[in-house]
Amino acid sequence: MIAPPFEWLVALRFMREGRAQSSLIIIGVTVGVAVIVFLTTLINSLQASLIDRVLGSQAHIVVRPAEELAVPSLPRTGTAIAARIEPRAQRLRSIDQWEQIYPLLERAPGVVAASPMVSGPAFATRGSASKSVVLMGVDPDRYRRIVKLHEDIVAGVFRLTGTDALIGIELAKDLGVTVGDKLRITTAEGGADVLTIVGVFDVGNRDLNRRWVFTTLRVSQTLLDVPGGVTSIDLAVSQIFDAEDISARLTSATGLQFDSWMRTNAQLLAALRNQTISNRMIRSFVVIIVALGIASVLVVSVVQKQKEIGILRAMGASRRRIMVVFLLQGATFGLVGSLLGGALGFGLLQVFATIYRNADGTPIFAPNLDPQVLAVACVTAIAVGLLAAAVPARRAARLDPANAIRHG
Amino acid sequence: MAEPVLRLDGVRKSYNVGTPVEAEVLHGIDLVIEPGEFVALIGPSGSGKSTLLHLVGLLERPSAGRIALTGRETTTLDEDALTGLRGRALGFIFQFHHLIPAFTAVENVYMPLMIERGHPDAAMRARAMELLARVGLEGHEHKWPAQLSGGQQQRVAIARALSFDPPLVLADEPTGNLDTHSADDVFALMREFNRERGITFLVVTHDPRLAQRCDRVVELLDGHVVRDERIRPGAPS
Numbered sequence: 001m002i003a004p005p006f007e008w009l010v011a012l013r014f015m016r017e018g019r020a021q022s023s024l025i026i027i028g029v030t031v032g033v034a035v036i037v038f039l040t041t042l043i044n045s046l047q048a049s050l051i052d053r054v055l056g057s058q059a060h061i062v063v064r065p066a067e068e069l070a071v072p073s074l075p076r077t078g079t080a081i082a083a084r085i086e087p088r089a090q091r092l093r094s095i096d097q098w099e100q101i102y103p104l105l106e107r108a109p110g111v112v113a114a115s116p117m118v119s120g121p122a123f124a125t126r127g128s129a130s131k132s133v134v135l136m137g138v139d140p141d142r143y144r145r146i147v148k149l150h151e152d153i154v155a156g157v158f159r160l161t162g163t164d165a166l167i168g169i170e171l172a173k174d175l176g177v178t179v180g181d182k183l184r185i186t187t188a189e190g191g192a193d194v195l196t197i198v199g200v201f202d203v204g205n206r207d208l209n210r211r212w213v214f215t216t217l218r219v220s221q222t223l224l225d226v227p228g229g230v231t232s233i234d235l236a237v238s239q240i241f242d243a244e245d246i247s248a249r250l251t252s253a254t255g256l257q258f259d260s261w262m263r264t265n266a267q268l269l270a271a272l273r274n275q276t277i278s279n280r281m282i283r284s285f286v287v288i289i290v291a292l293g294i295a296s297v298l299v300v301s302v303v304q305k306q307k308e309i310g311i312l313r314a315m316g317a318s319r320r321r322i323m324v325v326f327l328l329q330g331a332t333f334g335l336v337g338s339l340l341g342g343a344l345g346f347g348l349l350q351v352f353a354t355i356y357r358n359a360d361g362t363p364i365f366a367p368n369l370d371p372q373v374l375a376v377a378c379v380t381a382i383a384v385g386l387l388a389a390a391v392p393a394r395r396a397a398r399l400d401p402a403n404a405i406r407h408g
Numbered sequence: 409m410a411e412p413v414l415r416l417d418g419v420r421k422s423y424n425v426g427t428p429v430e431a432e433v434l435h436g437i438d439l440v441i442e443p444g445e446f447v448a449l450i451g452p453s454g455s456g457k458s459t460l461l462h463l464v465g466l467l468e469r470p471s472a473g474r475i476a477l478t479g480r481e482t483t484t485l486d487e488d489a490l491t492g493l494r495g496r497a498l499g500f501i502f503q504f505h506h507l508i509p510a511f512t513a514v515e516n517v518y519m520p521l522m523i524e525r526g527h528p529d530a531a532m533r534a535r536a537m538e539l540l541a542r543v544g545l546e547g548h549e550h551k552w553p554a555q556l557s558g559g560q561q562q563r564v565a566i567a568r569a570l571s572f573d574p575p576l577v578l579a580d581e582p583t584g585n586l587d588t589h590s591a592d593d594v595f596a597l598m599r600e601f602n603r604e605r606g607i608t609f610l611v612v613t614h615d616p617r618l619a620q621r622c623d624r625v626v627e628l629l630d631g632h633v634v635r636d637e638r639i640r641p642g643a644p645s
Contacts, residue, residue, distance in 0.1 A: 005527045013510035311506045314467060315520045315568075316495015318488055402467035405502060 007321055010312070011328035018301055022333070025297045029337020029385075030344055032290040033377050036283050037345030040373050042352070043279050045365035047272050051240065054265055057203040059115075059146045059234030060243045062264075063105065063250075064257045065095045092120050092189075094229020101254060105233060110246045112238050113145035116230040118220035124167075124213060125184040126175040133171065133213045135185060137220020146234040149201055149214070155179050156199035160216045165195035168209030169202045185213065191223035287380065291388040294333050298326055298392035302399075309396055310404025323397040330389025331382050338381035342374045411479035413576045413608045414441040414464060419473035421459055433459045435631040436473065443575070444606045446599065448619040451628035457612045458580060460628065464610065465578050466494045478575050495524055499569030499607075501598075503581035507553040507561055507568075514540060514549040517567045524572065532571075539567040543597055559590030563597065570601055577601075579611040583618060595621065 004012075015022045068088045095101065098116065106114040118137035123130050140160040144150045150158035154169060156179035165183060172178060179197055186192040195215060202209055221227055237243050240261070247258035262269055302309070309322055346369045353367035416439040422432040433456045441447055451457050462468045463475060466482060475482050477497050482490065499520075500506075507516045515528075517536035522528050540549050543563040545556075553561055562582060569577050579598065583591035595618050601607050611622065619625050620639065627635035 006522050006525075009522070009528070010510075013508075017510040307506065308508045308510070311500075311502075311508060312519075312523070313491070314465065314494065314500050316491055316523045318491045321523075400468075402462045402465075405467070405506065 006317075007324045007328055010325045011332065014301065014305060014308075014325065015329055015332065018297075018304070021297050021301065025293050025333050026337050026340065028293045029290050029333055029381060030340040032286045033338045033341025033381055034344035034348060035286055037342055037369070037373055037377055038348045038352075039279055039282060041345070041349055041367075041370060042365065043275055044370065044373070045368075047275065049365055050268070050272070053204070054268060055240065055261060057147055057205055057208055058261055058264070060237045060240060060261050061111075061235040061247050061250075062259045063095065063233040063235065063254075064231070064259070065093050066255055066257050068093075092224060092226065092231060094226045094231060095233065095256060098230050098233065101256070102233060104254070105235060105250065108235075108246065108250060110237050110239065110242050111235050113142070113236040115139060115142035115146045115234045116217065117143070117232050117234055118217055118224055118226055118230050119232065120187065120189075120220075120224040122185050122187045122213070122223065124171065124175065125186065126177055126181070129175050131171060131174055131210070133185075134211050135187065135213050135215060135220055135223060137215050137217040137224075139217055140214075143214075143234070146236050147203075149203070152201040152203050153199045154202045156197070159198050160214060162216070163193065163195045163219060164198040164216065166199040166201055166214040167197055168212050169200050170206055170210035171213070172197070172200050174210065183213075185215075185223060187223045187225075189223070189225040191225060193219060193223055195219070287384055290337075290381070291384045294330055294385055294388035295391060297333075298330060298389050299395070301329070302326065302392045302396045305396075306399060306404045309399050310401040313399070313401035314405065319397040322399075323393040326393035326396050327386055327389045330385035330387075330393070332385070334381035334383070334385025335378065337385075338374075338378040341381070342369065342377060345369070410443050412440045412476075413443050413445075413478055414439070414610070415474075415476040416440075416464070417474045417476075419460075419463060419470045419475060421456075421463060421468070422471045425471065432471075433631050434463075434470075437628075437631075437633055439626065439633065439636070441576075441608060441610060443608055444602070446602045446609045446623045447611065448622035448625045449610060449612045449628065450614070450616070450619050450625060455628040456631045457628055461578055461580050461610070461612050464576075465498055465500060466490045495520060496572070497575055499572075499574040499577040501562070501565050501569045501577065501579040501582045503584040507564055509553050512550045512552055513545065513556065513564045516553065516564055517571050519568060520571050536567070536571060539571060540564070543567050557590075559586055559593060562586060562590070562594050566594065566597055566601070570605075570607065573605065573607070576608045576610065579609060581612055581614065583613070583615065591615070591618070 067090060102114060102116060105111060115138060120135055122133050122135040124133045138160070140158065144158070149166070158166070160166065167183070175183070177183060177197055179200060181197050183195050183197055184192065185195055217230070221229065237246055243260035244262045247260040251258045312322060349367040349369065353363045353365065356364055358364055416437050419434060419437040420432060421434040422430055424430050437460060449457050449460065459468070463470050470483065477493060480493070482493065485493065508519065511519065514533065514536045517539055518528060518532040521532040521535070525532065537549055540546065543566055545560060545563055548556060548560060553564070556564065582598065583594050586594060598609055598611070599621070602609055613619055623640045624638045625635065626633060
């Protein structure tokens, strides 16, 4: 084993000599890091599960045809012809040339899956009961990569061929139907067909469970009178927070309308952002307090060790090496404190996850320690330790050895 | 003749320079010490002994004049070079031993070597053990300074000062806080190292009894050398 260098040896011995002080400040750093690790993990995983729930029944990006605009029929002469231009009602339309655009979207950077959809309003009728629904024609193999509907099937199978239909659990209840029953669908466009229920799903949202009816693309195209067309294309992206950027990029490239989940859920995002900001503020204050703690311990240590510093200087230790001795102490406080703090934070998370649970008994969040959070905490704590030690270390290095020995 | 271990030419030292309380403590000291000499530096309190020792020890810089250590002019060296020279050429023995309490006796002894080398090794440990045995502290090697008596601590300090065979050892009242018996022991030990290894000593002392046992006595009074007398033959020339 290579013996530790002089600076390490002196730093560790000084810390051991001031055991009480060293222990107290390490406890301080530990608590600080534990708070940061605990809070960050808690907020991150709560946010992740919230986003997960929101995105569980939603595409990351929905592509629609550009809105139809009212264009004044007369050439502009500089004088206003009409005081007001009425916005046009948006009819159900197909995306122009969708079969050419679709492969481009599928291959766009950041996009991991795309799924065409034909959707529009319809009525589901059984006997004398009639319910207003949203008819959604999809290709099941593609759609399952956008919304994991196949995981939400509670009865029957996830399959769409011929006149198969998948309906929500609430609609099934309302109409008194189950797997194998027939369902009549009529649309405002005059289409009508009888579908066979092959599966019942529960996406965790009563409203959607009541309104969604899935069929094949072809059935929906016929019923909604968009032969060969699709009314929207759903996209999934690899980094969910890139959705807005990808939307903006694709909008300018295609002229179509892109709605990212971030825009559709702007309020949720604002709330998450505020939560993140307050977490960041708490972290900053903890970091400042930890830094002040380390600095004050080392300032006292430098005063107490004046004589020893003077002797070391007299025996040939340079100013730089004395400085390193104190910087190492700061860094060590940071490192040890952050490792212990990581462990304590992990423990707190386990306790928290055991005590607080969802209504159905599952943990509110996964009490897993993100290695990245721990790594950031360690690196920050070491950097803070070094920074906090800088002032005392400079003081130590500048001590006049003759004075230190005389008055020490 | 060999290069003098120490040569002082017109060394002056003032404190609080440029202020109304400016005071010159040393008024032009000339002094030459040859290899192997054992020199006592005496004088009443405030005569400038300790200041002179700090100047020679490169812990402070003179206001004027030149100091050459083993033939090397020091007044032109920068801070780092001074620190390096101090580590290589000078051994220090202080009045209050000044061992480092966080290190054991043997670690204190090889501290100067460790500073020079950057890390401890087996050879320096072996040498430190040998020196501790030489100063009569066998069995005490791994004790902390606080577990040793005053006399034992001062022996550790002597071993430390000699750990790297420095050309010159500076001792500031090395027996000042010891009882007569321990003081004699410690003094005898320094003398032995001086005779056996030819190490040069400059010893500041209040004790006229000890001064009489040195080869040469330099007396300071109010910042002047008032006496420089070889009282004992046999110092190498």
